[in-house]
Amino acid sequence: MRKIAVLTMLAFCTAMMFSSLAFSARKTIIKIGINAPLTGDIPKVGEGSKYAAQMWLEDIEKAGGLEVGGKKYEVELVIEDNESKAESAVKANTKMITQDDVLAIVGPQSSKQAVPAGEVANKYKTVMISPWSTNPSTTLDRPYVFRGCFLDPFQGPVVANFITEEFGFTKAAVLYDVASDYPKGLAEVFKQAWEDKHGPGSVVAYESFTTKDTDFSSQLTKIVKSGAEVLFTPQYYNEVPLIVSQAKNLGWTGPIVGSDSWGSAETVELCGEDCYGLFFSSHYAAAGAKGATKAFIDRYEKTYGYIPDDVAALTWDALRLAQQAIQDAGKLTGKIEKDREAVRDALAQIKDFDGITGKMTFTEEGDPIKCAVIVRINHQGEYEFYGSSCP
Amino acid sequence: MEPLIESLNYILQNIINALQRGSFYAVISIGYSMVYGVLMLFNFAHGDIFMVGTYIGFGIATVLLATFSGLVPPPVIFLATVVITMFLASWIGVFVEVAGYRPLRQAPRASAAITGLMIGIIFETTILIMLGAKRLSFPPLMDTVNYHIGGIYITNVKAMIIIISLLLMLALHAFIQKTKWGMAMRAMSYDFLAVPLMGVSINIIAPLTFAVGAGLASVAGILYGQAYPILDPYMGVLLGWKAFVAAILGGRGSIKGAALAGYLLGFIEIFVATVFPSTLRDFIAYSIILVILTFRPRGFFGMEHSTKLRL
Numbered sequence: 252m253r254k255i256a257v258l259t260m261l262a263f264c265t266a267m268m269f270s271s272l273a274f275s276a277r278k279t280i281i282k283i284g285i286n287a288p289l290t291g292d293i294p295k296v297g298e299g300s301k302y303a304a305q306m307w308l309e310d311i312e313k314a315g316g317l318e319v320g321g322k323k324y325e326v327e328l329v330i331e332d333n334e335s336k337a338e339s340a341v342k343a344n345t346k347m348i349t350q351d352d353v354l355a356i357v358g359p360q361s362s363k364q365a366v367p368a369g370e371v372a373n374k375y376k377t378v379m380i381s382p383w384s385t386n387p388s389t390t391l392d393r394p395y396v397f398r399g400c401f402l403d404p405f406q407g408p409v410v411a412n413f414i415t416e417e418f419g420f421t422k423a424a425v426l427y428d429v430a431s432d433y434p435k436g437l438a439e440v441f442k443q444a445w446e447d448k449h450g451p452g453s454v455v456a457y458e459s460f461t462t463k464d465t466d467f468s469s470q471l472t473k474i475v476k477s478g479a480e481v482l483f484t485p486q487y488y489n490e491v492p493l494i495v496s497q498a499k500n501l502g503w504t505g506p507i508v509g510s511d512s513w514g515s516a517e518t519v520e521l522c523g524e525d526c527y528g529l530f531f532s533s534h535y536a537a538a539g540a541k542g543a544t545k546a547f548i549d550r551y552e553k554t555y556g557y558i559p560d561d562v563a564a565l566t567w568d569a570l571r572l573a574q575q576a577i578q579d580a581g582k583l584t585g586k587i588e589k590d591r592e593a594v595r596d597a598l599a600q601i602k603d604f605d606g607i608t609g610k611m612t613f614t615e616e617g618d619p620i621k622c623a624v625i626v627r628i629n630h631q632g633e634y635e636f637y638g639s640s641c642p
Numbered sequence: 643m644e645p646l647i648e649s650l651n652y653i654l655q656n657i658i659n660a661l662q663r664g665s666f667y668a669v670i671s672i673g674y675s676m677v678y679g680v681l682m683l684f685n686f687a688h689g690d691i692f693m694v695g696t697y698i699g700f701g702i703a704t705v706l707l708a709t710f711s712g713l714v715p716p717p718v719i720f721l722a723t724v725v726i727t728m729f730l731a732s733w734i735g736v737f738v739e740v741a742g743y744r745p746l747r748q749a750p751r752a753s754a755a756i757t758g759l760m761i762g763i764i765f766e767t768t769i770l771i772m773l774g775a776k777r778l779s780f781p782p783l784m785d786t787v788n789y790h791i792g793g794i795y796i797t798n799v800k801a802m803i804i805i806i807s808l809l810l811m812l813a814l815h816a817f818i819q820k821t822k823w824g825m826a827m828r829a830m831s832y833d834f835l836a837v838p839l840m841g842v843s844i845n846i847i848a849p850l851t852f853a854v855g856a857g858l859a860s861v862a863g864i865l866y867g868q869a870y871p872i873l874d875p876y877m878g879v880l881l882g883w884k885a886f887v888a889a890i891l892g893g894r895g896s897i898k899g900a901a902l903a904g905y906l907l908g909f910i911e912i913f914v915a916t917v918f919p920s921t922l923r924d925f926i927a928y929s930i931i932l933v934i935l936t937f938r939p940r941g942f943f944g945m946e947h948s949t950k951l952r953l
Contacts, residue, residue, distance in 0.1 A: 289775070290770065290775040291775065292874075294774070294775030294776060294777075295776065295777075297775075429921050458915075458919075458920045459919075459920050459921045460920060460923075461924065463876075463879075463880050464880075465870040465872070465877075466659075466662075466663050466869075466870065468656075468659035468662070468663070468912065469656060469659055469911075469912040469913070469915035469916050469920070469923075470915060470920050472652065472655050472656055472659060472916070473915075473916065473920075476648075476652055488777075489777050489872055489874070492779070492871070492872060493870055493871075493872060496871075499788070500786070500788055500795060500797045500800070501655070501795050502788075502790065502795040517776075517777065520779070521777060521779045521871075521872060523779075
């Protein structure tokens with residue numbers, strides 16, 4: 252009985268797919284899915300993704316559509332909210348792939364959603380580019396999943412090297428969210444890199460908390476007592492201000508260093524002067540940018556009223572990557588499965604893509620080889636370029 | 643001598659940390675206990691009433707700071723914020739009772755209990771729709787001064803949180819013990835069938851109880867905004883659950899028990915993270931509470947008759 256039910260369902264789904272496919276082929280529309288956290292824990296990240304996507308769409312519309320194989324296609328964005336939850340991100344991907352027939356998906360942003368959502372995209376053989384997810388599992392053994400940024404195993408050593416060279420410290424403390432993929436993965440990589448450099452036990456305090464905690468006093472008291480010289484905390488913008496101010500109130504005087512999750516425009520807005528002078532590793536620095544990067548920043552600021560963060564810049568690059576892959580695919584047949592495969596193959600072939608966050612070439616895993624930037628929050632609260640590290 | 647003093651300082655520092663954390667659990671869990679005393683059910687919207695109270699406090703503080711900053715000394719602004727917020731938030735409490743619980747007073751217990759959950763979700767989404775998902779930063783109502791006393795760090799904000807919470811609970815105690823209204827509430831929790839026959843209307847006492855609970859929660863919200871100044875619409879959920887645990891641990895309907903259990907919960911959370919790896923904090927902390935409840939199912943100060951009633 253169950254088999255029959257499943258078969259009927261499958262037949263029904265296929266029928267649905269073809270019917271809508273025929274529909275979209277007639278109208279020559281290319282649909283691109285955006286899977287972003289518009290509500291939930293990190294809505295600012297979702298807003299940046301949405302705004303960047305809208306800017307990209309504007310450009311396409313200005314050009315009268317996207318030209319593929321000598322034919323102009325109208326482009327439509329399907330923006331789904333993943334509420335910053337893993338299960339909603341999976342649902343959003345499934346919906347966009349099976350119901351909306353998107354050609355490619357950009358997002359989700361954080362690894363917590365990108366890792367499980369990537370599974371779905373790969374299963375349905377649809378290209379997914381996560382602009383911001385730095386956890387290795389996102390693309391591992393998934394030919395259809397790509398990303399627009401470097402990985403945690405790269406970022407961890409970059410931060411460890413930077414602290415060692417800049418300050419000459421040998422004892423570090425780590426505070427991270429054990430319930431979230433990104434901070435947990437990065438904390439582990441950093442610990443490994445630091446101990447490789449300074450010997451076992453040189454991470455003198457390795458403390459954690461769980462998502463939605465607001466009181467870190469016992470962990471921070473432990474960290475202050477441990478004699479650590481620097482605190483590394485790869486957290487998001489809603490936690491960084493609390494960690495920084497509580498650390499200061501408990502007598503912490505050393506530097507606090509973060510990772511690319513600090514890059515949101517809201518970190519400084521919520522943290523204020525407490526965060527001035529701190530460092531983090533990131534994908535790009537807005538202050539002092541040149542060329543196409545500057546043009547993007549200026550246009551974004553003019554339209555939306557604030558300087559775009561790294562998520563917006565990476566989303567922009569991810570969409571332009573998708574655009575180039577679609578164009579490189581040569582010709583769209585109208586059969587969505589075939590087209591998705593062609594787009595994947597074209598994307599994997601892209602060499603030296605000139606993005607606003609740096610030059611990118613994909614490895615076999617779908618990870619770009621690109622440089623990391625060390626950003627300093629200056630005393631005007633801007634994200635300033637401090638140094639860079641290339642693989 | 644040196645290491646001894648150092649570890650003594652370490653323990654003292656954590657006691658202060660625990661007192662701050664425990665103050666929030668204590669003041670919020672009292673709200674659960676008071677309502678339980680009168681209506682024999684838990685108001686599961688209480689965590690979200692706390693959240694709404696915090697947002698009201700945020701609004702009042704922002705307006706007052708914008709208008710009177712520099713003209714009036716900061717303590718006056720702080721006091722005005724507390725008073726106005728308490729007044730407005732107690733109406734939220736009344737609203738919850740009248741709109742949510744009163745129509746269901748004769749309904750099965752479970753229906754009345756989930757009402758609170760529904761109202762909580764409605765509050766969360768209302769704030770989400772009104773203000774968006776953007777995080778708000780609670781403005782500081784005073785300049786933080788960090789005192790370093792013999793190896794211990796304490797800010798004026800921390801000291802204020804601990805002291806104001808204690809004062810609030812003492813004031814509540816006096817209200818319940820000394821006033822006519824307090825006496826009516828005590829009588830109601832003793833026998834909610836006979837007391838209405840004596841001319842004390844449940845339709846007055848119940849909203850009053852909700853109002854007092856909401857008022858307390860809103861002050862906790864203002865203090866919370868000073869200690870952890872990032873607001874989001876779901877901030878009340880986790881805190882509400884934990885305060886609910888404290889209310890059960892203290893003994894259903896016992897205000898003294900809820901307050902003490904709130905502090906105990908703060909101490910357990912902080913000291914577990916001090917002794918064990920912090921990854922195991924909640925696992926160990928709540929296992930301890932489970933063990934306590936296994937041996938004292940009534941909680942610390944639960945009255946015999948209140949455990950016989952379900953929920």
